[in-house]
Amino acid sequence: MKIAIIGAGLTGLSCALELKDYNPTIFECCDVGGLLSSYDRGSYKIERFYHHFFRWDQDLLNLIKELGLSNKVVWRITRTGFAIEGKIYPLNTPLEILRYPHLSLKDKLKLARFTLRSRNRDYKLEDDKGAIEGIREELGDSLLEKFFMPLLKAKFGENYKDVSYAWLLARVAIRSNRKLKGEELGYLRGGFWQLVDKMANDLNVVKKPVENIGYLNGKFHIHGMEFDAVVWTAPLPLLNPKIASNLNLPEIRYQSSICALLGCENHLSDLYWINVDRAVFGAIIEHTNFMPFEDYGEHLIYLASYTTPNSELFKMSEKDLANLYLKEIERFGLKRRDVKWIKIFKAKYSAPIYEKGYLRKLVPYRTNIKGFYLAGMFSKPNYPERSMNGSIKAGIEVAKALKEDFGLT
Numbered sequence: 377m378k379i380a381i382i383g384a385g386l387t388g389l390s391c392a393l394e395l396k397d398y399n400p401t402i403f404e405c406c407d408v409g410g411l412l413s414s415y416d417r418g419s420y421k422i423e424r425f426y427h428h429f430f431r432w433d434q435d436l437l438n439l440i441k442e443l444g445l446s447n448k449v450v451w452r453i454t455r456t457g458f459a460i461e462g463k464i465y466p467l468n469t470p471l472e473i474l475r476y477p478h479l480s481l482k483d484k485l486k487l488a489r490f491t492l493r494s495r496n497r498d499y500k501l502e503d504d505k506g507a508i509e510g511i512r513e514e515l516g517d518s519l520l521e522k523f524f525m526p527l528l529k530a531k532f533g534e535n536y537k538d539v540s541y542a543w544l545l546a547r548v549a550i551r552s553n554r555k556l557k558g559e560e561l562g563y564l565r566g567g568f569w570q571l572v573d574k575m576a577n578d579l580n581v582v583k584k585p586v587e588n589i590g591y592l593n594g595k596f597h598i599h600g601m602e603f604d605a606v607v608w609t610a611p612l613p614l615l616n617p618k619i620a621s622n623l624n625l626p627e628i629r630y631q632s633s634i635c636a637l638l639g640c641e642n643h644l645s646d647l648y649w650i651n652v653d654r655a656v657f658g659a660i661i662e663h664t665n666f667m668p669f670e671d672y673g674e675h676l677i678y679l680a681s682y683t684t685p686n687s688e689l690f691k692m693s694e695k696d697l698a699n700l701y702l703k704e705i706e707r708f709g710l711k712r713r714d715v716k717w718i719k720i721f722k723a724k725y726s727a728p729i730y731e732k733g734y735l736r737k738l739v740p741y742r743t744n745i746k747g748f749y750l751a752g753m754f755s756k757p758n759y760p761e762r763s764m765n766g767s768i769k770a771g772i773e774v775a776k777a778l779k780e781d782f783g784l785t
Contacts, residue, residue: 377398377604377605377782377784378398378401378601378602378603378604378605379395379398379400379401379603379604379605379606379607379778380400380401380402380403380596380598380601380603380605380606380607381395381400381401381402381403381606381607381609382402382403382586382606382607382608382609382610383402383403383404383410383608383609383610383752384402384403384404384408384409384410384576384581385409385410385411385412385609385610385752385767386409386410386412386575386764386767386768386771387609387751387752387753387755387767387768387770387771387774388402388404388410388607388609388610388771389402389408389409389572389575389576389579389771390439390575390767390768390769390770390771390772390775391607391609391751391771391772391774391775392579392771393575393579393771394771394772394775394776394779395775395778395779396578396579398784399580400579400580400607401580401582401601401603402579402580402581402582403582403584403585403586403598403599404581404582404583404584405583405584405585405586405610408572408576408581409568409569409572409576411424411425411633411723411726412425412427412568412571412572412764413569413572414567414568414569414572415637415719415721417639417672419672419673420566420567420671420672420673421566421567421569422567422637422663422672422676423567423568423569424635424637424719424721425633425635425678425680425721425723425726426635426661426663426678426680427563427568427764428454428561428562428563428666429561429562429563429763429764429765430560430561430562430763430765431451431560431562433562433763433764433765434765435765435768435769435772436763436764436765436768437449439571439575439768440564440571443571443574443575444574445564445570445571445574448564448565448566448570449562449563449564449565450562450563450564450565450667451560451561451562452560452561452562452563452666452667453557453558453559453560454558454559454560454561454648454649454665454666455468455557455558455646455647455648455649455665456468456558456559456647456648456649456650456651457645457647457649457650457651458476458478458526458650458651458653459650459651459652459653459655459660459708460478460526460653461653462707462708462709464644464645464647464650464708464709465477465478466646466647468557468558469557478522479518479519479522479523480518483515483516483518483519483522483523486515486516486519487515487519487523490514490515490548491548494545494548494549495549497545497549499541499542499543499545499546499549499760500542500735501542502540502541502542502545503540503541503542503732503733503734503735503736504540504732504733505540505541505542505732506537506538506539506540506541506732507524507528507536507539507540507541507543507544508520508525508528508536508537508539509541510541510544510545511524511541511544524544526651526652526653526654526658527651528544529658530651530652530658530659530680530682531658531682532631532682532729533631533658533681533682533683533684533687534683534684534687535629535631535684535729535731538729538731538732539729539730539731539732540730540731540732540733540734540735541732542734542735542760543730543734543759543760546759546760546761547760547761550760550761551761561648561666563666563667565667565671566671568764582599584599586598586599586610587616588616588618589606589616589619591745594746594747596747596748604747604782605747605748605749605778605782606747606748606749607749607750607751607774607775607778608748608749608750608751608752609750609751609752609770609771609774610752611630611724611725611752611753612625612628612630612725612739612750612752612754613630613685613725614725622744622745623743623744623745623748623750624744625739626736626737626739627737628728628729628737628739628754629728629729629731630684630685630724630725630726630727630728630729631682631683631684631726631727631728631729632682632683632684632685632687632690632722632723632724632725632726633680633681633682633683633722633723633726633727634680634681634682634683634689634690634697634720634721634722635678635679635680635681635720635721635722636657636678636679636680636697636698636701636718636719636720636721637676637677637678637718637719637720637721638676638677638678638679638701638705638710638715638717638718639674639675639676639715639716639717639718640674640675640676640677640710640714640715640716641674641675641713641714641715641716642675642710642714643662643664643665643669643675643677644660644662644675644677644705644708644709644710645662645665645709646665647662647665648661648662648663648665648666649661649662650662650708652708655704655707656681656689656700656701656704657679657680657681657701657704658680658681658682659678659679659680660677660678660679660680660705660708661677661678661679661680662675662676662677662678663676663677663678664676664677674716677705677710679701679704679705682726685724685725690722690724694720697720698718698720701718701720702715702718726753727753727758727762728753728754730759730760734759735759737754738754738755738756738759739754739755741755741770741773741774741777742777742781746781747781749774749777749778750774751770751771751773751774752767752770753767755770755773755774756770757769757770757773758770
């Protein structure tokens with residue numbers, strides 16, 4: 377049994393581990409680990425795009441245990457805030473929330489009720505309704521404009537108008553399990569490169585892009601090699617149009633991610649995550665307010681933007697983006713002289729846009745071509761909250777579907 381896996385991100389790697397007895401061949405065009413790949417600073421490694429996990433991410437935690445990395449797991453209470461007009465407001469304790477000047481007490485009470493109620497709602501019933509429409513109906517224009525609109529823009533860029541209310545409700549429910557002083561998040565002390573390395577160890581990874589997959593007499597042909605089955609885990613837009621046209625796939629639009637990673641002399645705040653209103657980046661993530669400064673010897677700050685593959689922002693050069701981000705961050709109190717270095721990382725197809733009707737677009741693992749499978753960000757485990765856990769779960773489940781179809785044990 378010869379199996380090809382396209383993409384060495386978490387889904388591809390977890391799928392390969394499930395199929396390890398059959399020595400699958402993994403094709404990867406870029407970095408092993410995908411969005412979880414790391415930047416090597418010499419004395420340490422740090423993820424190109426910020427990552428963390430949750431207590432309920434059982435598939436990820438099981439994998440960490442299996443790979444002997446449980447002693448690296450760290451849980452921390454993280455503090456969050458909101459940045460408006462260049463000023464940062466912490467929003468964690470009841471007192472901090474009461475002091476927040478940009479919402480009335482009435483709106484704060486409405487928001488608290490909405491958050492609590494979201495845990496018991498069937499978000500699927502709201503799949504065809506837009507998030508903006510749903511918030512306006514339930515909470516009014518004030519909360520929509522002053523609280524939710526900046527969050528939607530930060531998460532989806534110019535696609536915020538298309539987002540489903542089902543996604544928003546589910547997202548609020550998932551992220552509402554907070555402690556009194558903040559949200560509890562997990563990390564792998566020293567970096568997630570350790571997880572990627574352990575997963576990829578002894579796997580057959582071929583560093584070549586797959587632009588075409590031939591199919592003849594029930595066999596798949598890739599780079600001169602023949603396979604009985606193929607598992608595609610890369611973004612759907614990278615599929616060859618001839619193959620995609622035969623799969624009857626739903627139309628799924630993707631967003632792009634741009635992450636600026638800054639190494640700094642000083643910290644910006646004492647918060648881990650800051651949502652930002654009206655800036656080129658939608659979030660400031662200060663990693664060294666999550667993990668100890670001593671692990672790195674410098675303060676690390678992510679500036680995250682979400683846009684589309686054809687946007688002018690995404691097309692900008694790394695040099696121009698770096699200058700733009702450095703100019704913007706000065707509005708929030710970080711001086712350019714405090715920035716020792718800056719790196720820009722881009723992901724053209726980082727995740728699907730969870731637009732209205734998205735639940736009907738979730739892609740099943742099996743396709744109408746025997747032996748051809750799909751799994752990744754577009755799979756059910758990554759909705760409504762795309763995550764490391766969801767990607768690992770998708771890889772495990774697609775491998776089980778393949779083994780079942782081919783009678784493998």
